[in-house]
Amino acid sequence: MSSTAVPEKVALTPPTTVRGNVRGYLERLRGGDLGAMPAVFGLVVLCLVFAVMRPVFLSATNFANLFTQGAAVTVIAMGLVFVLLLGEIDLSAGYTSGVCAAVLAVVLANYGLPWYVAVGAAMLTGVVIGTVLGTLVTKLGIPSFVVTLAAFLAFQGLLLVLVKEGTNISVRDQTIIAIENSYLPPALGWAFFAVCVLGYAAVQVVRARRRAGRGLAADPAAVIAFRVGLLVVLGGLAVYVLNLERSRNALIVSLKGVPIVVPIVVALLILWTFVLRRTAYGRHIYAVGGNAEAARRAGINVDRIKISAFVLSSGMASIGGVIAASQASSVDPNTGGSDVLLFAVGAAVIGGTSLFGGKGRMLDAVLGGAVVAVINNGMGLLGYSASVKYIVTGSVLLLAAGVDALSRKRAAASGLR
Structure with a gap:
């Protein structure tokens, strides 16, 4: 008499263990997926070096300064992550933040309106700017480098118009000032x-x-x-x-x-991380950045995604402008200018967002912003001039871009891309 064996239940996926988790992480590293490791490693090394060379770097006062000094650049870098994920660039983000900060100051100082109206006006300005930039890039086919470079130049003039060719507009609203100073x-x-x-x-x-x-x-x-x-x-x-x-x-x-600005940055980090990782919109961003034509054939409205990315970039730049106005308690022709854009782009790339599109996280902007803030702060404590700061920051950015390029080649060779 034959008997029929009852098949045992087989797990669809083998159980994950700690050892398997570590092995998988090491395999991803060997395959070129470095993630945030370079930024974290660089941040730790920089902190150790500055702490040894200048012990005051570890003081509570200086630790608080790091958060307030790097907040505006970090927020602008968050917006740039959306554009960089598409393989595009926004060279106008710095002066966009300056223009939006000027709108905030004018609404507060000249019209005497409440802070929330001024913040709303600044953010609306950022949204309008992003919509115009995104439309020019997608509908007219002008390269984002050219469009945003033109905006970079034009917004310098617009900022001068808003501050009346060089006037320093003081921001006296206590709610705005509290963002960076309370x-x-x-x-x-x-x-x-x-x-x-x-x-x-x-x-x-x-x-x-x-x-x-x-x-x-x-x-x-x-x-x-x-x-x-x-x-x-x-x-x-x-x-x-x-x-x-x-x-x-x-x-x-x-x-x-x-500092009050810390919960603001954390809330933005949580919000945009959720959007990128847990929503269809976030998946579409990565899809368009990875292969725009394939995304289009899959039914994704590529133009709409690109325009929205520029809107988010400029919108976040407007928040960065509000933070900058709070830090200085004023707005002048230099707000959003100088090295703001360079540091913001550098922060996103140093943190791990790829310049080639399709790879990056919102956390990258925070990690990269921390690296930039530590470099500026530490070298300032050591008494180095601005020229040395620029050289070091530029070298770190070049190193991060080089690591990204090499990791992509490694991933392609290992079949991960």
Whole structure:
């Protein structure tokens, strides 16, 4: 009498272990997918070097300065990530931020309107600028380099018009000034930290369960615990240091707490990371950046995606302009000019966003912005001139672009692209 064997249930995907997770990461590195590793490595090395050469670099006061000094460039770099993901460029982002900052200052100073109306006017200006730039690139077929270079030149003149050929417009609205010059109460800073940690942990756990439920490889609990633990250690240390008293005379004025601009940058990071990684729009951005023709044949409206990317770039530049106006408590012809654009593009590329399109994350702008801020801050503490700062920053940018090009070649040779 024959018996029929009952087949055992076979897992669709082998269970992921910590060892398998590490092995997969090493394989991606060998294949050319370096991710954020170069930026993180460079940031750690720079911090160690400056800390050894100038111990005051690690002081609580200087640590807070790093956040406020790099905030505007980081926010502008976030917007540039959208354009760079498409393989395009926006050379006007710096002066776009200056024009939007001037609109903010004019609405506040000349018309006496509330801060939220001024911020809305500045952001609307950014949206209009992005729409015009994106339309010229997509509908007329003019290369983005030419369009945004023309805008770069034109916006310098527009900024001069808004500030009446060189007038310094003071920003006295306390809400605007508080963005870069005020701090959260220590208890609120810890509450913000706790919300971030709990939110990150919840996202990691939910993602792992959903993948496991669909029969896909999911990160093991140990890996999730490591990530959350790392965030707890680094974030907790940062909040602790920022909550230390930084004023030399606390009886007169107290300087402690997380700068208000930090939650703003974190909120933007979370928002745009969600958009890029969890929405159809984000997938379309990567698809168009990877192969525009294939995306078009797949039914994606490529022109609409490109226009929206320029709108987001200029919109984020407008927020960067508001932050810059808050930091200086004024707007002048140099707002958004000088090295703002160079540092913003450099921040995105140094962080890991590819100039060739199709590769990058919103976190890249934050990591790259941190690298740029550390270089400027550390070399300033060491007494180096602006010329040396430019040379070093340019060298780091060239190195990052070189790493990107080599990693793409390595990925192509290994069959990952």
